[in-house]
Amino acid sequence: MEKYYTFRIKRYLPEENPSERWDEFRIKLNSMERVLDGLVKIKETKDGTLTFRKSCAHGVCGSCAMKINGKNKLACQSLVKDLPELIVIEPLPSLPVIKDLVVDMTMFFEKNDKVLPYLINEEPPPERERIQSPQDQHKILESITCIMCGSCTTSCPVFWANKNYLGPSALLKAFRFIFDTRDRATDERLARITGENGIWRCHSIFNCVEVCPKEIDVTKHILKLKRLAVKKGFTGGEK
Amino acid sequence: MEISKHYFDTVIIGSGLAGCRAAIECIGNGSVAVLSKLYPTRSHSTAAQGGIGAALGNEEEDSPEWHTYDTVKGSDFLGDQDAIEIMCYDAIPTIIELEHMGVPFSRTPEGKIAQRRFGGHTREFGKAPVRRACYSADRTGHAVLFALYEQCQLKGVKFFQEFQVLDIVVENEAVQGIIAINIKDGSIHVFEAKAVIVASGGYGKIFKVTSNAYASTGECLSMLFRQGLPLEDMEFFQFHPTGLYGLGILITEGARGEGGILINSKGERFMERYAPTIKDLAPRDMVSRAILTEIREGRGIDGKDYVYLDLRHVDKKILEERLPEITTFCKIYMGIDPSEAPIPIVPTAHYAMGGIPTDIDGRVLKDVDGSTVYGLYAAGECACVSVHGANRLGCNSLLDTVVFGRRAGKSASSNLRTATKGRVTKERIQIIVDCINMIKNSNGRESVGSVRKDLQTAMMDKCSVFRIEEELKTLLEEIKQLKERYKEISIKDKSNRFNTELLDALELGHMLTLAEAITASALQRTESRGAHYREDYPERDDENWLKHTFAFLTDKGINFKFKPVKITRFKPEERKY
Numbered sequence: 001m002e003k004y005y006t007f008r009i010k011r012y013l014p015e016e017n018p019s020e021r022w023d024e025f026r027i028k029l030n031s032m033e034r035v036l037d038g039l040v041k042i043k044e045t046k047d048g049t050l051t052f053r054k055s056c057a058h059g060v061c062g063s064c065a066m067k068i069n070g071k072n073k074l075a076c077q078s079l080v081k082d083l084p085e086l087i088v089i090e091p092l093p094s095l096p097v098i099k100d101l102v103v104d105m106t107m108f109f110e111k112n113d114k115v116l117p118y119l120i121n122e123e124p125p126p127e128r129e130r131i132q133s134p135q136d137q138h139k140i141l142e143s144i145t146c147i148m149c150g151s152c153t154t155s156c157p158v159f160w161a162n163k164n165y166l167g168p169s170a171l172l173k174a175f176r177f178i179f180d181t182r183d184r185a186t187d188e189r190l191a192r193i194t195g196e197n198g199i200w201r202c203h204s205i206f207n208c209v210e211v212c213p214k215e216i217d218v219t220k221h222i223l224k225l226k227r228l229a230v231k232k233g234f235t236g237g238e239k
Numbered sequence: 240m241e242i243s244k245h246y247f248d249t250v251i252i253g254s255g256l257a258g259c260r261a262a263i264e265c266i267g268n269g270s271v272a273v274l275s276k277l278y279p280t281r282s283h284s285t286a287a288q289g290g291i292g293a294a295l296g297n298e299e300e301d302s303p304e305w306h307t308y309d310t311v312k313g314s315d316f317l318g319d320q321d322a323i324e325i326m327c328y329d330a331i332p333t334i335i336e337l338e339h340m341g342v343p344f345s346r347t348p349e350g351k352i353a354q355r356r357f358g359g360h361t362r363e364f365g366k367a368p369v370r371r372a373c374y375s376a377d378r379t380g381h382a383v384l385f386a387l388y389e390q391c392q393l394k395g396v397k398f399f400q401e402f403q404v405l406d407i408v409v410e411n412e413a414v415q416g417i418i419a420i421n422i423k424d425g426s427i428h429v430f431e432a433k434a435v436i437v438a439s440g441g442y443g444k445i446f447k448v449t450s451n452a453y454a455s456t457g458e459c460l461s462m463l464f465r466q467g468l469p470l471e472d473m474e475f476f477q478f479h480p481t482g483l484y485g486l487g488i489l490i491t492e493g494a495r496g497e498g499g500i501l502i503n504s505k506g507e508r509f510m511e512r513y514a515p516t517i518k519d520l521a522p523r524d525m526v527s528r529a530i531l532t533e534i535r536e537g538r539g540i541d542g543k544d545y546v547y548l549d550l551r552h553v554d555k556k557i558l559e560e561r562l563p564e565i566t567t568f569c570k571i572y573m574g575i576d577p578s579e580a581p582i583p584i585v586p587t588a589h590y591a592m593g594g595i596p597t598d599i600d601g602r603v604l605k606d607v608d609g610s611t612v613y614g615l616y617a618a619g620e621c622a623c624v625s626v627h628g629a630n631r632l633g634c635n636s637l638l639d640t641v642v643f644g645r646r647a648g649k650s651a652s653s654n655l656r657t658a659t660k661g662r663v664t665k666e667r668i669q670i671i672v673d674c675i676n677m678i679k680n681s682n683g684r685e686s687v688g689s690v691r692k693d694l695q696t697a698m699m700d701k702c703s704v705f706r707i708e709e710e711l712k713t714l715l716e717e718i719k720q721l722k723e724r725y726k727e728i729s730i731k732d733k734s735n736r737f738n739t740e741l742l743d744a745l746e747l748g749h750m751l752t753l754a755e756a757i758t759a760s761a762l763q764r765t766e767s768r769g770a771h772y773r774e775d776y777p778e779r780d781d782e783n784w785l786k787h788t789f790a791f792l793t794d795k796g797i798n799f800k801f802k803p804v805k806i807t808r809f810k811p812e813e814r815k816y
Contacts, residue, residue, distance in 0.1 A: 015734040032485055032572070044688025048731035048740040055452040058488045058568060060381060061281040077571055098423060099737040105278070118389035119341025129338040131350035137343060144343045144375070144382060148280060182341065 002030045005080055007038055010090040012097045013049060023047070029080045035087060036064055036075035039101075052101040059213055062149030065092055066101050072151035072211040092154040094163075108150050111166050115174035115192055120185035136181045143176040143221055145214045152208035152218055164197040168208035168218040171199060175221045178228070187232070190225075194234040199225050241426045242668060247272040247397075248655050249648075250417055250432040252404050252459055254279035256380070256637060257619025257644035258438035259387035261601075262396045264648025265436075269655050271396055272430060274419055276403040276454060276742075279388050283440055283452040284640065287380025288564060289493035290357060290372025291337075291637035293330035297351040298370035303328045305362055306371065310635060311809045313359040313522045314628025315769035315779065317472070317787070319805035322599050322624045326635070329642045334373050337641065342386040344375050345561065355561070356496035359522035359632040365816070368496075368520045372634040377491050377564040383637060402428065403742055405671045407435060407462045408663050412605070413613035415661030418671050422742065425735030429668060433658040434614045434651035437463075437595060437603075438644060441620040445754050446588035447692075447699035450482055450489035460595055460621055461749035464756060468605055468612065469789040469800070471623040472593035473753075474760035474771045477631055478704050480526035482587025484545040486572055490565045490584060492633040495519045497557050499550045501530065502581065503538040509546075514816035521816045524630040524770040527586040527704050540583065547581035586704060592631055592770065593760070594623040596789065596802075601647025607789050607802040614658055618647040625787065628804075629769020678744050683727030687743045690724050694747075694754055697721075702758050707774045711762040718755050725751055756790050759797040764788060781811050 007025045025042045036054055043050045053063040057076045064075040067090040069083060080087065095103040121130075146169065153159050153167035166174075174193050177183045193199050199222055208218040229235070248269030251258045258273055265271045275282060294301040306327040311318055338344060338352060345353040354370040362369040375382035391398070401422040408415040416431035442457025443449035464470050480501070481490040495501075500519050503509050513529040514521035521529075534544050550558065555578050558566050562577075569577045595617040596604040602611040619640040626639055701714040725748060732740040766780035767773050786801040 013734065014736060043740070044686065044692075048686070049734070051732075051737050051739055055277055055281050055454045056283065056286050057453060058286070058486075059571070060286050060378075060564075061277070061283070061452065063277065063281050079571070099734075102737050104423075109278070113392065118393040119386070120393075121339075125339040127335075129335055129344075129352050132346055133350045134346045134348065136350075137346045140343060141376075144385070145378060147285075147381070148278075177341075180341070180343070 002028050004028050004085070005038065006086050007042060008086060008088045009050065009100070011100055013099060031081040033080055034076055035068055035078040035080060035083070035089070038080060038087070039075060051099045060147060062147035065149035065151045067091065067093060072155045074149060074213045077213055092150055094154050094160050105150055107163065108153055108169065111153070111170040112148070112173050114166065115170050116177070116185060116189055117173045119177060119180065119183050121182055122184065130182045132181050139179045140176050142216050143172050143179070145216060146172055147214060149213060151211045151213060155207040155211045157205055157207065158201050158203060162197065162201070165201045166193060166198055168222065171202070171222050171225060172216065172218050175225055178225065190229055190232060190234040193225065194229050199229060243426060243428045245272065245428060245430045246660065247430060247432050249434045249436065249651050250274065250430045251436045251438055252417065253282065253438035253440055253619070254388065254398065255282035255284035255438060255440055255619060256384055256387060256640035258436070259384070259391050260641045260644030261436050261438060261618060261648035261651070262391050263387065263394060264645050265652050266394045266396050268652035272399060273391070273396055274399045274402040274404060276401065276422065278400050279398055280384060282384060283455055284384045285381045286450070286452065286489065287637055288377040288489060288491035289496065290355060290374040290379050290634040291334065291383065292357065292360065292371050292632070292634040293334040293373055293638065294327070294371060295331060295334060295352060295354060295373065297347055298354045301362065301369050301371055303331065305364060305369065306330065306360070308364050308809055309360050310626065310632055312365070312814060313630055313632040315630055315814055316785065316811040317625070317628030317768060317804055319625050320807040320809060321805050322626050324807065325599055326626050326638060326642050330638050333638065333641050337383060337386065340386045340390050342375065342382050344373055344382070355493055356520060357633040358492045358495070358520045358526070360634070361517065365516065368517050372493065372496065374493065374561070376560065377493055377562050380637060383641070404459060405745065406667065407437065407459060408661070408667055409463070409466050409468065409612055409615060413661065414615040416663045418663065418668060422737055425738055427668065427672065429663050431661045431663055433655055433660055434616060436601070436647050436651055437615070437617040437621055438619045439621045441591045442750070442753055443588045443591070445695065445698050445750050445757070446703065447695040448482065448487040449588035450479055450487055451588065456746040456750055457621070457753045458746050458749035461752040463595060464752060464792050467791065468603070469596055469791050470593060470756050471596035472625060472760070472788050473757045473790055474764050474788060475592035475629050475769055476588065476757065477523055477590040477592060477770050478527045478586040479589035480523055480530055480586050481548050481584040483568065483572055484583035484585050487587035488568055488572060489587065489589065490548060490568070490582060491562070492523070494548060494550060494562055494565060497561055498553045499548055501526070502547045502549050503533045504540050504542065505538060509533050509538070517816045522630055522632060525816065528772060530586055531704050545583045545585045548584045549581040550577040551579065551581065588703065590631055590636060591620055592623065592625070592627040592629065594621045597622045597624055599624065599646065600650035601643055602650060607800045614654070614661065616647040616651050618643040629771060675741065678728065678730060678741060679733050681729040683729040685724045685727040685729070687728060687730065687740065687747055690721055690728065691747050691750070694718070694721050694750060698754055702761055705772055705774055706761055708762065711758055714758050715755065715762065718751060718758060722751050756797060760788050760790050763799055785811065
């Protein structure tokens with residue numbers, strides 16, 4: 001079943017004057033189509049200058065996170081039939097905009113780099129795989145599904161107020177390695193995430209949980225990090 | 240236009256599994272740059288779901304010899320057996336190494352890497368399905384890609400994110416470097432190098448219904464082809480049996496590995512008729528043909544053009560733990576819970592067996608005699624070693640990327656000491672700049688969207704699972720017309736910053752070139768083998784066609800040469816499952 005939708009899109013075209021405006025496009029979409037299909041259709045048939053990121057188109061690559069009717073979402077995972085006839089689209093909040101719906105994610109990725117985002121284990125590896133029980137693997141199960149789309153961190157009021165805050169995504173990455181039984185760098189990572197811009201800044205506002213397209217309970221993970229930090233004496237403030 | 244110059248000993252195009260694995264091999268041996276048109280972890284490797292194959296024997300007895308046999312038979316005997324043997328024996332240390340790098344594999348109760356059944360993987364040379372696919376739920380590609388990217392970060396590999404390659408410069412029989420655009424500001428960057436490794440992935444976007452990402456457009460293959468280098472076995476394109484109906488989104492073969500079955504409108508488990516021994520776990524070419532045959536003969540669901548993948552009888556706990564991602568896809572995109580309702584599916588364009596011909600160390604071949612292009616390497620889906628022959632087995636693609644990504648990186652590195660630095664000429668750069676300006680200044684009446692859509696539809700209609708001479712000939716004509724229309728393309732976005740319309744236009748030109756190579760290759764192969772099924776030549780013809788196709792672009796159109804298949808242990812036999 002096809003239906004008309006109005007896409008109201010916040011535009012930013014720095015090489016035009018004025019560079020900022022709102023545009024409306026009326027397009028017909030069927031009940032299986034997603035916001036991303038709508039954007040592609042607009043670009044193909046109405047305005048080739050409309051710019052957005054996209055790749056996998058089914059919620060695994062994390063390219064197309066944007067603000068849709070006030071909430072951070074993946075455009076490829078938002079079916080138009082579940083939205084009102086007026087669909088308001090803006091770039092992810094609180095990051096510099098490059099063009100239209102494309103934001104500069106450098107700051108976001110740099111936060112990730114700060115938590116030593118790789119498995120560290122300098123013990124000589126065994127001949128076969130390192131043994132890890134299914135129960136232990138389950139501890140990191142949720143955290144490994146993160147696709148780094150940026151929805152969580154850019155929805156976090158603490159990040160809005162303080163761009164130095166590591167934010168939910170980077171903290172989740174720290175969790176992924178700290179709670180991996182094969183990793184040996186817990187203390188180094190705890191030192192990095194317990195400073196003044198680390199875990200203690202999280203006020204359990206749960207915006208990150210609400211927007212995560214992979215339904216990761218990010219706040220729960222941060223709370224577990226806090227508990228471990230206290231237990232291990234990383235009470236913060238020193239860095 | 241602003242032009243920046245860079246020098247790296249090795250330049251790698253693509254940051255998927257093959258590119259990242261190659262980078263890890265190269266980083267200790269000189270400077271390395273990896274270019275990606277996306278952010279690295281957005282590469283399409285991340286969408287691989289079901290598993291990565293290795294005869295670890297963690298769940299039941301298995302052997303690399305059986306894996307080799309299955310891969311040879313799966314390839315419909317077109318795979319080169321020396322390369323297949325390397326891959327299947329290397330598989331075991333490769334997976335162990337990935338685990339040590341941090342891949343969060345699912346685990347057996349004893350804490351070993353968990354393994355499950357996959358299409359065409361059997362024990363004792365075809366007796367019964369075997370658990371060979373190592374997996375991380377149904378997010379295996381994501382798990383492996385993140386671990387490899389993380390290792391690259393740890394080792395200090397330099398990534399150029401959102402840099403799209405515009406030309407791979409091969410002159411005087413050697414690679415000189417590449418020309419790329421920084422998508423963010425439209426500036427042109429020249430990377431001169433001693434070695435270039437192409438790991439740019441697949442090109443499923445040539446077809447209308449595909450599991451592939453928007454980024455899978457194949458321009459790097461076309462860039463080499465247009466310079467007179469060959470493309471191998473382009474007629475072999477895999478259609479995955481289970482794409483979500485109407486969307487093409489992949490539902491992993493692991494769903495059938497965990498007990499899912501295919502049913503038609505009569506509720507019949509129809510694969511019993513097509514592959515009596517391993518049934519729903521037959522190789523993908525056979526299952527895709529079976530599904531479309533059921534539909535053609537009127538046994539699609541409600542007489543329509545799809546069948547069901549039924550998981551209702553599979554333990555809910557297995558769905559939750561081992562297939563959570565596809566369960567979510569079904570809920571989000573189809574509004575159904577696979578534990579309660581069957582999933583409407585239809586084959587979807589999935590994987591290119593053909594590509595840039597290489598030897599077993601990733602060196603790009605310039606002819607059927609085995610001669611190579613100095614300094615140029617390829618690995619992963621864009622390459623054709625060939626380990627997949629006429630049909631790839633599930634969970635062998637991730638394995639291919641990692642095994643041959645490493646080998647390409649290793650051979651590129653070992654040649655650095657004697658290699659000379661490449662040089663990209665001003666003239667060559669000017670051609671690219673002119674091309675960009677031409678598209679930007681064009682007043683033509685055609686749009687990227689309309690030409691692209693017509694190409695994708697034509698390829699889907701006439702060059703997918705079933706092919707026939709008359710239609711392939713018509714298709715070649717249509718592609719010619721589309722090429723004419725392409726000359727009339729204009730774009731509205733004239734800006735420098737993040738001009739995706741310009742990039743779409745450039746990609747489309749290359750897609751047209753590749754579509755022609757695929758279609759012409761399909762037309763000339765007058766037999767049926769693996770994924771290439773000719774209704775007018777329904778039998779495999781070993782006497783005339785047990786050989787690889789090498790397509791060359793010449794002034795007079797596409798020419799063909801042939802390379803014999805490397806057969807070592809397993810003589811061609813009738814392919815029954």
